[in-house]
Amino acid sequence: MNAIAFTDVSRSYGNVLAVDGLNLTVETGRTVALLGPNGAGKSTSINMLLGLIRPSGGRIELFGRPPEQAVARGEVGAMLQDGELIPELTVRELVDFVRGLYPEPLDLDAILQMADLTDLAGRRAGKLSGGQSQRVRFALAVAGAPRLLVLDEPTAAMDVESRQRFWAAMRDYAAGGRTVLFATHYLEEADENSDRVIVVARGRVVADGTAAQIKAKAGGHAVRFTLDGQSAAGLDALPGVSAVEVTGGTATLRTADPDATVAALYRGTSLEIRDLRLAGADLEDAFLALTREP
Amino acid sequence: MPNHIRVEILRMLRNKRYVIFVVAFPVVLYVLFCNIVAGQASSGGGGAAAYLMVSMGAYGALSASIMSTAVPWAQERQAGWLRQLQITPLPGWSIILTKLVSTLLLALPSLALVFVVAMTTQGVSLAPGRWALLFLGMWIGILPFAALGLAVGSLVPPDTAQPAAMIGMFGLAILGGLWFPVDTMPATMQTIAHALPSFSYADIGWNLVSGQAPPLQDVVTTLVWAVVLGAAAVFAYRRATARA
Numbered sequence: 001m002n003a004i005a006f007t008d009v010s011r012s013y014g015n016v017l018a019v020d021g022l023n024l025t026v027e028t029g030r031t032v033a034l035l036g037p038n039g040a041g042k043s044t045s046i047n048m049l050l051g052l053i054r055p056s057g058g059r060i061e062l063f064g065r066p067p068e069q070a071v072a073r074g075e076v077g078a079m080l081q082d083g084e085l086i087p088e089l090t091v092r093e094l095v096d097f098v099r100g101l102y103p104e105p106l107d108l109d110a111i112l113q114m115a116d117l118t119d120l121a122g123r124r125a126g127k128l129s130g131g132q133s134q135r136v137r138f139a140l141a142v143a144g145a146p147r148l149l150v151l152d153e154p155t156a157a158m159d160v161e162s163r164q165r166f167w168a169a170m171r172d173y174a175a176g177g178r179t180v181l182f183a184t185h186y187l188e189e190a191d192e193n194s195d196r197v198i199v200v201a202r203g204r205v206v207a208d209g210t211a212a213q214i215k216a217k218a219g220g221h222a223v224r225f226t227l228d229g230q231s232a233a234g235l236d237a238l239p240g241v242s243a244v245e246v247t248g249g250t251a252t253l254r255t256a257d258p259d260a261t262v263a264a265l266y267r268g269t270s271l272e273i274r275d276l277r278l279a280g281a282d283l284e285d286a287f288l289a290l291t292r293e294p
Numbered sequence: 295m296p297n298h299i300r301v302e303i304l305r306m307l308r309n310k311r312y313v314i315f316v317v318a319f320p321v322v323l324y325v326l327f328c329n330i331v332a333g334q335a336s337s338g339g340g341g342a343a344a345y346l347m348v349s350m351g352a353y354g355a356l357s358a359s360i361m362s363t364a365v366p367w368a369q370e371r372q373a374g375w376l377r378q379l380q381i382t383p384l385p386g387w388s389i390i391l392t393k394l395v396s397t398l399l400l401a402l403p404s405l406a407l408v409f410v411v412a413m414t415t416q417g418v419s420l421a422p423g424r425w426a427l428l429f430l431g432m433w434i435g436i437l438p439f440a441a442l443g444l445a446v447g448s449l450v451p452p453d454t455a456q457p458a459a460m461i462g463m464f465g466l467a468i469l470g471g472l473w474f475p476v477d478t479m480p481a482t483m484q485t486i487a488h489a490l491p492s493f494s495y496a497d498i499g500w501n502l503v504s505g506q507a508p509p510l511q512d513v514v515t516t517l518v519w520a521v522v523l524g525a526a527a528v529f530a531y532r533r534a535t536a537r538a
Protein backbone atom coordinates (compact mmCIF):
# COMPACT_ATOMS: atom_id res chain seq x y z
CA MET A 1 0.00 0.00 0.00
CA ASN A 2 1.11 3.56 -0.59
CA ALA A 3 1.80 5.58 2.51
CA ILE A 4 1.51 8.81 0.56
CA ALA A 5 -0.27 9.58 -2.69
CA PHE A 6 -0.48 13.03 -4.28
CA THR A 7 -2.69 13.24 -7.35
CA ASP A 8 -2.46 16.44 -9.42
CA VAL A 9 -2.06 18.50 -6.29
CA SER A 10 -1.70 22.23 -6.64
CA ARG A 11 -1.74 25.12 -4.27
CA SER A 12 -1.58 28.83 -4.88
CA TYR A 13 -1.18 31.81 -2.57
CA GLY A 14 -2.85 34.69 -4.35
CA ASN A 15 -1.17 34.57 -7.74
CA VAL A 16 1.90 32.64 -6.53
CA LEU A 17 1.66 29.02 -7.65
CA ALA A 18 3.57 27.30 -4.83
CA VAL A 19 2.72 23.73 -5.87
CA ASP A 20 1.93 23.07 -9.50
CA GLY A 21 0.29 19.74 -10.32
CA LEU A 22 2.31 17.46 -8.05
CA ASN A 23 2.00 13.72 -8.62
CA LEU A 24 3.89 11.35 -6.38
CA THR A 25 3.48 8.17 -4.41
CA VAL A 26 5.59 6.81 -1.58
CA GLU A 27 5.38 3.13 -0.72
CA THR A 28 5.05 2.07 2.89
CA GLY A 29 8.39 1.47 4.57
CA ARG A 30 10.50 3.75 2.35
CA THR A 31 12.60 6.70 3.41
CA VAL A 32 12.19 9.41 0.85
CA ALA A 33 13.83 12.81 0.55
CA LEU A 34 12.00 15.77 -0.88
CA LEU A 35 14.86 17.81 -2.24
CA GLY A 36 14.53 21.31 -3.59
CA PRO A 37 15.83 24.85 -3.26
CA ASN A 38 14.11 27.41 -1.03
CA GLY A 39 10.72 28.31 -2.41
CA ALA A 40 10.38 25.03 -4.32
CA GLY A 41 7.11 24.21 -2.57
CA LYS A 42 8.37 21.59 -0.10
CA SER A 43 6.79 23.07 3.01
CA THR A 44 3.55 23.82 1.21
CA SER A 45 3.38 20.18 0.07
CA ILE A 46 4.14 18.91 3.57
CA ASN A 47 1.58 21.18 5.23
CA MET A 48 -1.05 19.94 2.78
CA LEU A 49 -0.03 16.37 3.48
CA LEU A 50 -0.57 17.00 7.19
CA GLY A 51 -3.98 18.56 6.62
CA LEU A 52 -2.85 21.97 7.89
CA ILE A 53 -3.63 23.69 4.62
CA ARG A 54 -6.01 22.77 1.85
CA PRO A 55 -4.90 22.06 -1.70
CA SER A 56 -6.30 24.42 -4.33
CA GLY A 57 -6.75 21.35 -6.52
CA GLY A 58 -6.06 17.63 -6.59
CA ARG A 59 -6.20 14.97 -3.93
CA ILE A 60 -3.91 13.69 -1.17
CA GLU A 61 -4.22 10.34 0.58
CA LEU A 62 -2.23 8.85 3.45
CA PHE A 63 -2.61 5.08 3.76
CA GLY A 64 -5.65 5.41 1.51
CA ARG A 65 -7.39 8.01 3.69
CA PRO A 66 -7.73 11.78 3.67
CA PRO A 67 -4.92 13.42 5.68
CA GLU A 68 -7.19 14.61 8.54
CA GLN A 69 -8.37 11.05 9.14
CA ALA A 70 -4.85 9.64 9.14
CA VAL A 71 -3.79 12.37 11.56
CA ALA A 72 -6.79 11.75 13.82
CA ARG A 73 -5.93 8.05 13.94
CA GLY A 74 -2.42 8.84 15.12
CA GLU A 75 -0.77 7.48 11.99
CA VAL A 76 1.27 10.59 11.35
CA GLY A 77 3.96 12.42 13.29
CA ALA A 78 5.74 15.48 12.02
CA MET A 79 8.40 18.04 12.62
CA LEU A 80 7.33 21.26 10.96
CA GLN A 81 9.86 23.67 9.51
CA ASP A 82 9.53 26.03 12.44
CA GLY A 83 7.68 26.02 15.69
CA GLU A 84 8.41 26.90 19.27
CA LEU A 85 7.75 24.85 22.35
CA ILE A 86 5.95 25.91 25.50
CA PRO A 87 8.86 27.59 27.35
CA GLU A 88 7.62 26.87 30.89
CA LEU A 89 7.39 23.10 30.41
CA THR A 90 10.27 20.68 30.76
CA VAL A 91 11.41 18.40 27.97
CA ARG A 92 10.01 15.39 29.80
CA GLU A 93 6.64 17.06 30.37
CA LEU A 94 6.33 18.05 26.73
CA VAL A 95 7.24 14.65 25.38
CA ASP A 96 5.03 12.84 27.86
CA PHE A 97 2.09 15.09 27.09
CA VAL A 98 2.34 14.60 23.33
CA ARG A 99 2.87 10.83 23.54
CA GLY A 100 -0.27 10.66 25.66
CA LEU A 101 -2.28 11.97 22.72
CA TYR A 102 -1.56 8.89 20.61
CA PRO A 103 -3.23 5.50 20.90
CA GLU A 104 -0.04 3.39 20.97
CA PRO A 105 2.92 5.61 21.81
CA LEU A 106 6.54 4.69 22.36
CA ASP A 107 7.91 4.35 25.85
CA LEU A 108 8.88 7.73 27.36
CA ASP A 109 12.46 6.79 28.21
CA ALA A 110 12.94 5.19 24.84
CA ILE A 111 11.87 8.41 23.12
CA LEU A 112 14.18 10.53 25.26
CA GLN A 113 17.04 8.21 24.51
CA MET A 114 16.36 8.06 20.80
CA ALA A 115 16.31 11.84 20.55
CA ASP A 116 19.41 12.13 22.75
CA LEU A 117 17.47 14.02 25.41
CA THR A 118 17.93 11.86 28.47
CA ASP A 119 20.28 14.38 30.06
CA LEU A 120 18.03 17.30 29.19
CA ALA A 121 14.76 15.72 30.36
CA GLY A 122 14.36 18.04 33.33
CA ARG A 123 15.23 21.26 31.52
CA ARG A 124 12.61 23.83 30.63
CA ALA A 125 12.04 24.24 26.91
CA GLY A 126 12.70 27.99 27.18
CA LYS A 127 16.30 27.26 28.22
CA LEU A 128 17.25 25.03 25.28
CA SER A 129 19.56 25.93 22.42
CA GLY A 130 18.27 25.88 18.85
CA GLY A 131 19.68 22.45 18.16
CA GLN A 132 18.32 21.05 21.42
CA SER A 133 14.85 22.38 20.64
CA GLN A 134 15.04 20.66 17.27
CA ARG A 135 15.74 17.39 19.06
CA VAL A 136 12.71 17.92 21.28
CA ARG A 137 10.59 18.57 18.22
CA PHE A 138 11.91 15.35 16.73
CA ALA A 139 10.98 13.57 19.96
CA LEU A 140 7.45 15.00 19.72
CA ALA A 141 7.21 13.80 16.12
CA VAL A 142 8.12 10.19 16.96
CA ALA A 143 6.47 10.08 20.40
CA GLY A 144 3.25 8.53 19.15
CA ALA A 145 5.05 5.83 17.15
CA PRO A 146 3.44 7.06 13.92
CA ARG A 147 3.58 4.86 10.80
CA LEU A 148 4.48 7.92 8.79
CA LEU A 149 7.10 10.39 9.98
CA VAL A 150 7.37 13.70 8.17
CA LEU A 151 10.32 16.04 8.72
CA ASP A 152 10.55 19.51 7.18
CA GLU A 153 14.21 20.60 7.04
CA PRO A 154 14.84 18.98 10.41
CA THR A 155 18.54 19.75 10.79
CA ALA A 156 18.35 23.47 10.08
CA ALA A 157 19.59 24.67 13.50
CA MET A 158 22.07 21.85 14.15
CA ASP A 159 25.84 21.68 14.04
CA VAL A 160 27.63 18.94 12.12
CA GLU A 161 27.87 16.46 14.96
CA SER A 162 24.22 16.86 15.97
CA ARG A 163 23.23 16.39 12.37
CA GLN A 164 24.97 13.05 12.19
CA ARG A 165 23.35 11.90 15.41
CA PHE A 166 20.02 13.16 14.21
CA TRP A 167 20.12 11.17 11.00
CA ALA A 168 21.22 8.07 12.88
CA ALA A 169 18.15 8.43 15.11
CA MET A 170 15.94 8.90 12.07
CA ARG A 171 17.34 5.75 10.48
CA ASP A 172 16.72 3.82 13.71
CA TYR A 173 13.13 4.93 13.66
CA ALA A 174 12.70 4.09 9.98
CA ALA A 175 14.26 0.66 10.46
CA GLY A 176 11.09 -0.67 12.05
CA GLY A 177 9.36 -0.65 8.65
CA ARG A 178 8.06 2.86 9.08
CA THR A 179 7.75 5.39 6.31
CA VAL A 180 9.73 8.62 6.44
CA LEU A 181 9.46 11.68 4.21
CA PHE A 182 11.90 14.50 4.82
CA ALA A 183 12.46 17.82 3.10
CA THR A 184 15.90 19.27 2.62
CA HIS A 185 17.80 21.60 0.37
CA TYR A 186 21.09 19.76 0.86
CA LEU A 187 21.85 17.18 -1.78
CA GLU A 188 24.33 15.42 0.52
CA GLU A 189 21.73 15.05 3.22
CA ALA A 190 19.22 13.58 0.80
CA ASP A 191 21.88 11.31 -0.62
CA GLU A 192 23.08 9.88 2.67
CA ASN A 193 19.78 9.36 4.42
CA SER A 194 17.18 8.26 1.92
CA ASP A 195 16.60 5.43 -0.46
CA ARG A 196 14.81 7.64 -2.93
CA VAL A 197 15.08 11.32 -3.76
CA ILE A 198 12.27 13.35 -5.24
CA VAL A 199 13.57 16.63 -6.58
CA VAL A 200 11.10 19.49 -6.72
CA ALA A 201 11.57 22.90 -8.25
CA ARG A 202 8.97 25.58 -8.82
CA GLY A 203 6.26 23.34 -7.37
CA ARG A 204 6.88 20.41 -9.71
CA VAL A 205 8.72 17.10 -9.59
CA VAL A 206 11.80 17.47 -11.79
CA ALA A 207 13.59 14.23 -10.95
CA ASP A 208 12.76 11.09 -9.01
CA GLY A 209 15.05 8.17 -8.28
CA THR A 210 17.93 6.96 -6.15
CA ALA A 211 20.46 9.53 -5.01
CA ALA A 212 23.03 8.12 -7.45
CA GLN A 213 20.63 8.45 -10.37
CA ILE A 214 19.80 12.02 -9.42
CA LYS A 215 23.43 12.97 -9.09
CA ALA A 216 24.31 11.40 -12.41
CA LYS A 217 21.45 13.26 -14.01
CA ALA A 218 22.54 16.46 -12.32
CA GLY A 219 26.06 16.26 -13.69
CA GLY A 220 27.53 14.38 -10.78
CA HIS A 221 30.61 15.10 -8.73
CA ALA A 222 33.69 17.20 -8.99
CA VAL A 223 37.19 15.69 -8.71
CA ARG A 224 39.86 18.34 -8.06
CA PHE A 225 43.63 18.15 -7.83
CA THR A 226 46.68 20.33 -8.26
CA LEU A 227 47.90 20.11 -11.83
CA ASP A 228 50.55 22.82 -11.77
CA GLY A 229 52.39 22.82 -15.10
CA GLN A 230 51.34 19.33 -16.23
CA SER A 231 49.27 18.85 -19.37
CA ALA A 232 45.50 18.46 -19.13
CA ALA A 233 45.34 16.61 -22.43
CA GLY A 234 43.32 13.38 -22.26
CA LEU A 235 41.62 14.12 -18.95
CA ASP A 236 38.28 14.60 -20.69
CA ALA A 237 38.53 11.04 -22.03
CA LEU A 238 38.64 9.46 -18.54
CA PRO A 239 35.63 7.32 -17.54
CA GLY A 240 32.63 9.31 -16.30
CA VAL A 241 34.10 12.72 -17.04
CA SER A 242 31.80 15.21 -18.72
CA ALA A 243 33.88 18.40 -18.46
CA VAL A 244 37.36 19.59 -17.51
CA GLU A 245 38.29 23.03 -16.21
CA VAL A 246 41.75 24.25 -15.32
CA THR A 247 42.06 27.39 -13.24
CA GLY A 248 45.10 28.64 -11.35
CA GLY A 249 46.89 25.32 -11.56
CA THR A 250 43.91 23.35 -10.26
CA ALA A 251 42.07 20.88 -12.46
CA THR A 252 38.35 20.24 -11.88
CA LEU A 253 36.82 17.18 -13.53
CA ARG A 254 33.03 16.92 -13.60
CA THR A 255 32.08 13.28 -13.38
CA ALA A 256 29.08 11.04 -12.96
CA ASP A 257 31.23 8.25 -11.52
CA PRO A 258 33.96 9.57 -9.22
CA ASP A 259 35.25 6.10 -8.27
CA ALA A 260 35.99 5.17 -11.87
CA THR A 261 37.43 8.59 -12.63
CA VAL A 262 39.84 8.56 -9.70
CA ALA A 263 40.94 4.99 -10.40
CA ALA A 264 41.68 5.86 -14.02
CA LEU A 265 43.45 9.02 -12.95
CA TYR A 266 45.98 7.02 -10.95
CA ARG A 267 46.25 3.95 -13.13
CA GLY A 268 45.66 5.31 -16.61
CA THR A 269 47.78 8.48 -16.57
CA SER A 270 51.33 9.27 -15.64
CA LEU A 271 50.38 12.54 -13.94
CA GLU A 272 51.63 13.38 -10.50
CA ILE A 273 48.39 13.81 -8.54
CA ARG A 274 48.56 16.05 -5.47
CA ASP A 275 45.85 17.51 -3.17
CA LEU A 276 43.10 15.26 -4.53
CA ARG A 277 39.67 16.46 -3.41
CA LEU A 278 36.22 15.10 -4.10
CA ALA A 279 33.07 17.18 -3.91
CA GLY A 280 29.44 16.26 -4.39
CA ALA A 281 27.46 17.87 -7.10
CA ASP A 282 26.93 21.48 -6.39
CA LEU A 283 23.26 21.91 -5.67
CA GLU A 284 22.86 25.09 -7.64
CA ASP A 285 24.42 23.40 -10.65
CA ALA A 286 22.26 20.37 -10.10
CA PHE A 287 19.09 22.39 -10.09
CA LEU A 288 20.10 24.38 -13.07
CA ALA A 289 20.80 21.14 -14.88
CA LEU A 290 17.61 19.47 -13.72
CA THR A 291 15.24 22.33 -14.26
CA ARG A 292 16.63 23.65 -17.52
CA GLU A 293 13.91 23.97 -20.15
CA PRO A 294 14.45 21.40 -22.90
CA MET B 295 -7.84 16.03 28.20
CA PRO B 296 -6.97 15.82 31.92
CA ASN B 297 -3.32 15.68 30.94
CA HIS B 298 -3.67 18.65 28.65
CA ILE B 299 -5.38 20.63 31.41
CA ARG B 300 -2.60 19.66 33.76
CA VAL B 301 0.14 21.02 31.49
CA GLU B 302 -1.84 24.20 30.84
CA ILE B 303 -2.13 24.84 34.58
CA LEU B 304 1.48 23.90 35.24
CA ARG B 305 2.84 26.31 32.69
CA MET B 306 0.77 29.22 34.01
CA LEU B 307 1.78 28.52 37.60
CA ARG B 308 5.39 28.75 36.44
CA ASN B 309 4.71 32.02 34.68
CA LYS B 310 5.89 34.91 36.85
CA ARG B 311 3.54 37.38 35.24
CA TYR B 312 0.57 35.20 36.14
CA VAL B 313 1.67 34.65 39.71
CA ILE B 314 2.45 38.31 40.39
CA PHE B 315 -0.29 40.15 38.53
CA VAL B 316 -3.08 37.63 38.74
CA VAL B 317 -2.62 35.84 42.04
CA ALA B 318 -0.73 38.28 44.27
CA PHE B 319 -1.82 41.70 43.00
CA PRO B 320 -5.57 41.52 43.79
CA VAL B 321 -5.05 40.36 47.36
CA VAL B 322 -2.43 43.03 48.00
CA LEU B 323 -4.80 45.66 46.62
CA TYR B 324 -7.53 44.26 48.81
CA VAL B 325 -5.54 44.64 52.01
CA LEU B 326 -4.44 48.11 50.92
CA PHE B 327 -7.98 49.28 50.20
CA CYS B 328 -9.25 47.82 53.46
CA ASN B 329 -6.63 49.80 55.39
CA ILE B 330 -7.47 53.01 53.57
CA VAL B 331 -11.17 52.54 54.25
CA ALA B 332 -10.52 51.63 57.90
CA GLY B 333 -8.49 54.87 58.20
CA GLN B 334 -11.54 56.81 57.01
CA ALA B 335 -13.56 55.04 59.73
CA SER B 336 -16.85 56.68 58.67
CA SER B 337 -17.51 54.14 55.88
CA GLY B 338 -18.25 51.45 58.46
CA GLY B 339 -15.86 48.48 58.98
CA GLY B 340 -17.19 44.95 58.23
CA GLY B 341 -19.52 45.98 55.42
CA ALA B 342 -16.77 47.76 53.53
CA ALA B 343 -14.37 44.84 53.93
CA ALA B 344 -16.98 42.47 52.50
CA TYR B 345 -17.83 44.88 49.67
CA LEU B 346 -14.12 45.23 48.82
CA MET B 347 -13.67 41.49 49.05
CA VAL B 348 -16.17 41.10 46.23
CA SER B 349 -14.60 43.96 44.24
CA MET B 350 -11.07 42.63 44.48
CA GLY B 351 -12.12 39.00 44.16
CA ALA B 352 -13.94 40.00 40.99
CA TYR B 353 -10.94 41.95 39.76
CA GLY B 354 -8.63 38.98 40.43
CA ALA B 355 -10.91 36.52 38.70
CA LEU B 356 -11.41 38.90 35.79
CA SER B 357 -7.70 39.44 35.31
CA ALA B 358 -7.00 35.72 35.71
CA SER B 359 -9.48 34.84 33.03
CA ILE B 360 -8.23 37.42 30.54
CA MET B 361 -4.50 37.12 31.33
CA SER B 362 -4.42 33.34 31.09
CA THR B 363 -6.24 33.32 27.76
CA ALA B 364 -5.63 36.17 25.32
CA VAL B 365 -1.85 36.55 25.26
CA PRO B 366 -0.75 32.94 25.84
CA TRP B 367 -3.21 31.76 23.24
CA ALA B 368 -2.17 34.36 20.64
CA GLN B 369 1.47 33.42 21.33
CA GLU B 370 0.83 29.72 20.90
CA ARG B 371 -0.84 30.33 17.59
CA GLN B 372 1.96 32.52 16.30
CA ALA B 373 4.76 30.31 17.65
CA GLY B 374 3.36 27.24 15.90
CA TRP B 375 2.33 25.33 19.02
CA LEU B 376 -1.24 25.21 17.79
CA ARG B 377 -0.04 23.57 14.56
CA GLN B 378 2.01 21.15 16.63
CA LEU B 379 -1.19 20.12 18.37
CA GLN B 380 -3.17 20.03 15.14
CA ILE B 381 -0.92 17.32 13.72
CA THR B 382 -1.63 15.03 16.66
CA PRO B 383 -4.89 13.08 17.14
CA LEU B 384 -6.11 15.79 19.52
CA PRO B 385 -9.47 17.05 18.15
CA GLY B 386 -9.92 20.79 17.66
CA TRP B 387 -12.84 21.13 20.08
CA SER B 388 -10.71 19.60 22.81
CA ILE B 389 -8.04 22.28 22.44
CA ILE B 390 -10.45 25.14 23.07
CA LEU B 391 -12.42 23.32 25.75
CA THR B 392 -9.18 22.60 27.59
CA LYS B 393 -8.34 26.30 27.46
CA LEU B 394 -11.71 27.16 28.96
CA VAL B 395 -11.55 24.61 31.76
CA SER B 396 -7.95 25.56 32.56
CA THR B 397 -8.96 29.21 32.76
CA LEU B 398 -11.72 28.40 35.20
CA LEU B 399 -9.23 26.56 37.37
CA LEU B 400 -6.62 29.30 37.07
CA ALA B 401 -9.10 31.87 38.39
CA LEU B 402 -9.51 29.90 41.61
CA PRO B 403 -6.28 30.87 43.41
CA SER B 404 -6.77 34.64 43.33
CA LEU B 405 -10.44 34.36 44.22
CA ALA B 406 -9.79 31.95 47.06
CA LEU B 407 -6.88 34.00 48.35
CA VAL B 408 -8.94 37.19 48.58
CA PHE B 409 -11.74 35.31 50.35
CA VAL B 410 -9.39 33.69 52.84
CA VAL B 411 -7.63 36.95 53.64
CA ALA B 412 -11.00 38.67 54.04
CA MET B 413 -12.17 35.96 56.40
CA THR B 414 -9.02 35.74 58.51
CA THR B 415 -7.69 39.31 58.63
CA GLN B 416 -10.65 41.58 57.86
CA GLY B 417 -13.27 39.82 59.95
CA VAL B 418 -15.67 39.22 57.07
CA SER B 419 -18.14 36.58 58.18
CA LEU B 420 -20.99 34.99 56.27
CA ALA B 421 -23.12 31.90 56.73
CA PRO B 422 -21.42 28.82 55.22
CA GLY B 423 -24.15 28.46 52.62
CA ARG B 424 -23.65 32.07 51.54
CA TRP B 425 -19.90 31.63 51.25
CA ALA B 426 -20.49 28.63 49.02
CA LEU B 427 -23.02 30.47 46.88
CA LEU B 428 -20.77 33.52 46.61
CA PHE B 429 -17.73 31.48 45.67
CA LEU B 430 -19.62 29.46 43.10
CA GLY B 431 -21.28 32.51 41.56
CA MET B 432 -18.08 34.49 41.35
CA TRP B 433 -16.29 31.51 39.90
CA ILE B 434 -18.76 30.48 37.19
CA GLY B 435 -19.46 34.16 36.49
CA ILE B 436 -16.07 34.61 34.82
CA LEU B 437 -17.21 32.66 31.76
CA PRO B 438 -17.88 35.83 29.72
CA PHE B 439 -14.35 37.10 30.44
CA ALA B 440 -12.70 33.80 29.61
CA ALA B 441 -14.63 33.78 26.35
CA LEU B 442 -13.55 37.35 25.64
CA GLY B 443 -9.90 36.48 26.25
CA LEU B 444 -10.06 33.43 24.00
CA ALA B 445 -11.76 35.42 21.25
CA VAL B 446 -9.05 38.09 21.40
CA GLY B 447 -6.32 35.44 21.38
CA SER B 448 -7.87 33.80 18.32
CA LEU B 449 -8.29 37.02 16.38
CA VAL B 450 -5.06 38.99 16.78
CA PRO B 451 -1.30 38.39 17.00
CA PRO B 452 0.42 38.53 20.41
CA ASP B 453 1.72 42.09 20.15
CA THR B 454 -1.84 43.31 19.58
CA ALA B 455 -3.33 40.85 22.07
CA GLN B 456 -1.19 42.26 24.87
CA PRO B 457 -2.57 45.83 24.80
CA ALA B 458 -6.04 44.58 23.86
CA ALA B 459 -6.08 42.35 26.93
CA MET B 460 -4.84 45.18 29.14
CA ILE B 461 -7.41 47.64 27.85
CA GLY B 462 -10.17 45.04 28.12
CA MET B 463 -9.18 44.08 31.62
CA PHE B 464 -8.70 47.56 33.10
CA GLY B 465 -11.61 48.94 31.09
CA LEU B 466 -13.98 46.30 32.40
CA ALA B 467 -12.62 46.60 35.94
CA ILE B 468 -12.82 50.38 36.17
CA LEU B 469 -16.04 50.94 34.19
CA GLY B 470 -17.69 48.02 35.97
CA GLY B 471 -17.03 49.65 39.34
CA LEU B 472 -14.53 47.13 40.70
CA TRP B 473 -12.09 49.84 41.71
CA PHE B 474 -14.40 52.73 42.51
CA PRO B 475 -18.06 52.15 43.31
CA VAL B 476 -20.44 52.81 40.43
CA ASP B 477 -22.55 55.15 42.62
CA THR B 478 -19.69 57.65 42.66
CA MET B 479 -19.61 57.86 38.84
CA PRO B 480 -21.34 60.46 36.63
CA ALA B 481 -24.75 59.42 35.28
CA THR B 482 -23.69 58.43 31.74
CA MET B 483 -20.89 56.27 33.10
CA GLN B 484 -23.34 54.63 35.44
CA THR B 485 -25.54 53.72 32.49
CA ILE B 486 -22.55 52.21 30.71
CA ALA B 487 -21.48 50.37 33.85
CA HIS B 488 -24.87 48.78 34.29
CA ALA B 489 -24.66 47.22 30.83
CA LEU B 490 -21.21 45.66 31.41
CA PRO B 491 -20.66 42.05 32.44
CA SER B 492 -18.04 43.14 34.96
CA PHE B 493 -20.64 45.16 36.85
CA SER B 494 -23.43 42.61 36.68
CA TYR B 495 -20.99 39.90 37.74
CA ALA B 496 -19.66 41.82 40.74
CA ASP B 497 -23.11 43.13 41.64
CA ILE B 498 -24.27 39.54 42.14
CA GLY B 499 -21.48 39.23 44.71
CA TRP B 500 -22.19 42.60 46.37
CA ASN B 501 -25.82 41.62 46.82
CA LEU B 502 -24.88 38.22 48.20
CA VAL B 503 -22.55 39.64 50.86
CA SER B 504 -25.11 42.21 51.96
CA GLY B 505 -27.64 39.46 52.58
CA GLN B 506 -29.78 39.99 49.49
CA ALA B 507 -30.66 37.75 46.59
CA PRO B 508 -28.84 38.60 43.36
CA PRO B 509 -31.03 40.86 41.17
CA LEU B 510 -32.50 39.03 38.19
CA GLN B 511 -31.22 41.75 35.89
CA ASP B 512 -27.60 41.02 36.89
CA VAL B 513 -28.03 37.33 36.25
CA VAL B 514 -29.61 37.98 32.85
CA THR B 515 -26.93 40.51 31.85
CA THR B 516 -24.14 38.11 32.81
CA LEU B 517 -25.80 35.24 30.94
CA VAL B 518 -26.40 37.30 27.81
CA TRP B 519 -22.76 38.38 27.76
CA ALA B 520 -21.65 34.79 28.34
CA VAL B 521 -23.67 33.63 25.35
CA VAL B 522 -22.62 36.51 23.07
CA LEU B 523 -18.91 36.34 23.94
CA GLY B 524 -18.98 32.54 23.95
CA ALA B 525 -20.35 32.57 20.41
CA ALA B 526 -17.69 35.10 19.42
CA ALA B 527 -14.99 32.89 20.94
CA VAL B 528 -16.20 29.82 19.05
CA PHE B 529 -16.44 31.78 15.81
CA ALA B 530 -12.97 33.27 16.26
CA TYR B 531 -11.50 29.88 17.13
CA ARG B 532 -13.03 28.31 14.04
CA ARG B 533 -11.57 31.08 11.95
CA ALA B 534 -8.13 30.69 13.53
CA THR B 535 -8.02 26.94 13.03
CA ALA B 536 -9.72 26.67 9.64
CA ARG B 537 -7.54 25.08 7.02
CA ALA B 538 -6.73 27.96 4.72
Ligand SMILES: Nc1ncnc2c1ncn2[C@@H]1O[C@H](COP(=O)(O)OP(=O)(O)O)[C@@H](O)[C@H]1O
Pocket residue numbers: 013016017018036037038039040041042043044045
Ligand atom coordinates in the same frame (compact mmCIF):
# COMPACT_ATOMS: atom_id res chain seq x y z
N1 LIG C 1 1.68 31.77 3.49
C1 LIG C 1 2.18 32.11 2.29
N2 LIG C 1 1.73 33.22 1.65
C2 LIG C 1 2.21 33.56 0.45
N3 LIG C 1 3.14 32.89 -0.23
C3 LIG C 1 3.64 31.78 0.33
C4 LIG C 1 3.19 31.34 1.63
N4 LIG C 1 3.86 30.21 1.95
C5 LIG C 1 4.69 29.97 0.91
N5 LIG C 1 4.56 30.89 -0.06
C6 LIG C 1 5.29 30.92 -1.35
O1 LIG C 1 5.13 29.66 -1.95
C7 LIG C 1 6.34 29.22 -2.55
C8 LIG C 1 6.74 27.89 -1.95
O2 LIG C 1 7.08 28.05 -0.58
P1 LIG C 1 7.45 26.85 0.37
O3 LIG C 1 6.45 25.78 0.21
O4 LIG C 1 7.65 27.40 1.72
O5 LIG C 1 8.84 26.38 -0.25
P2 LIG C 1 10.03 25.54 0.41
O6 LIG C 1 9.53 24.92 1.66
O7 LIG C 1 10.40 24.55 -0.63
O8 LIG C 1 11.13 26.50 0.68
C9 LIG C 1 7.34 30.33 -2.31
O9 LIG C 1 7.36 31.15 -3.46
C10 LIG C 1 6.78 31.07 -1.14
O10 LIG C 1 7.16 32.42 -1.18
Ligand SMILES: [Mg+2]
Pocket residue numbers: 042043044081152153
Ligand atom coordinates in the same frame (compact mmCIF):
# COMPACT_ATOMS: atom_id res chain seq x y z
MG1 LIG D 1 10.28 25.06 3.57
